[in-house]
Amino acid sequence: xxxxxxxxxxxxxxxxxxxxxxxxxxxxxxxxxxxxxxxxxxxxxxxxxxxxxxxxxxxxxxxxxxxxxxxxxxxxxxxxxxxxxxxxxxxxxxxxxxxxxxxxxxxxxxxxxxxxxxxxxxxxxxxxxxxxxxxxxxxxxxxxxxxxxxxxxxxxxxxxxxxxxxxxxxxxxx
Numbered sequence: 166x167x168x169x170x171x172x173x174x175x176x177x178x179x180x181x182x183x184x185x186x187x188x189x190x191x192x193x194x195x196x197x198x199x200x201x202x203x204x205x206x207x208x209x210x211x212x213x214x215x216x217x218x219x220x221x222x223x224x225x226x227x228x229x230x231x232x233x234x235x236x237x238x239x240x241x242x243x244x245x246x247x248x249x250x251x252x253x254x255x256x257x258x259x260x261x262x263x264x265x266x267x268x269x270x271x272x273x274x275x276x277x278x279x280x281x282x283x284x285x286x287x288x289x290x291x292x293x294x295x296x297x298x299x300x301x302x303x304x305x306x307x308x309x310x311x312x313x314x315x316x317x318x319x320x321x322x323x324x325x326x327x328x329x330x331x332x333x334x335x336x337x338x339x
Contacts, residue, residue, distance in 0.1 A: 178274045179232045183241070187230050188217055190238035194263035195220060202325045204300050205259075206332075220259075225286075229278065231262075231271050239266030242275040244282060247292050256283040256291045260303075272303070276310050283339070290338045297322050298331035312337045 183191075195216050202209045207219060221228050226245030230238045240262040247257035258279040262271045283291050291312075296303055298317060308314075312335040320329035 177234065178239070178269075178271055179236075180229050180274060180278045181232070183221060183228045183230050187238060187241075188221060191220065191230065191241050191261075192216060195241075195261055197264070198261050204297050204303070206295055206322065220261075227282065229275070231266070231275055233266070237265075239263045239269075240271040240275055242279050244279050246288075247294070254287075254289045256286070256288040257294060258283075258291065272306055273310070276306060280310065280337070288339065290336060292337075293333070293335040295322070296333040296335050297324070298333055299324055299327050304333065304335075307335050310337070 192213055196211075196213075199205050199207045199211050199216070200209050207216075211219070220241070220243055222243045222245050226243065228241065228243045231240035231242075233239050240260070242258055242260045244256060244258040246253040247255045256279075260272055260275050260279075262275075280291065293307065293312065296307065298304070304314075314333045315336045316334045317331040318334070319331050321332040322330050324330050
């Protein structure tokens with residue numbers, strides 16, 4: 166299912182389910198973001214196959230891409246239940262925006278899409294487990310979409326330039 170996101174990105178951003186061939190477009194920015202070590206708890210030296218396993222989640226979870234008006238993949242999100250069993254009614258998600266998509270509303274479009282998916286799938290809430298405290302743009306975006314910081318784990322993330330910084334647990338009840 167493809168869903169049009171907000172306009173303003175050269176006619177809008179198209180968010181659609183990934184296809185196996187999309188990994189070739191996701192991997193370059195996935196690798197760049199993870200190797201920078203500033204926003205994800207993944208190993209900075211993650212290989213391509215491990216990266217694919219981490220990002221391309223199987224059903225009932227979903228992985229989507231955001232394309233610009235020219236069909237170029239400029240972002241991606243994965244979404245699924247945060248826990249199994251008694252905790253399976255709370256969703257979680259992760260997001261990556263390619264450097265060329267930064268500041269163009271791609272993260273917001275993906276966030277809105279993921280929230281609509283979670284509500285539509287019957288989840289009662291969404292929880293982000295590890296939002297790096299120094300990632301102020303992401304924190305501000307998630308707050309603007311209705312998330313609250315429930316806790317901050319002090320020094321739970323080792324940033325390559327800032328040293329030890331906190332990880333926020335962010336939550337939104339539907």
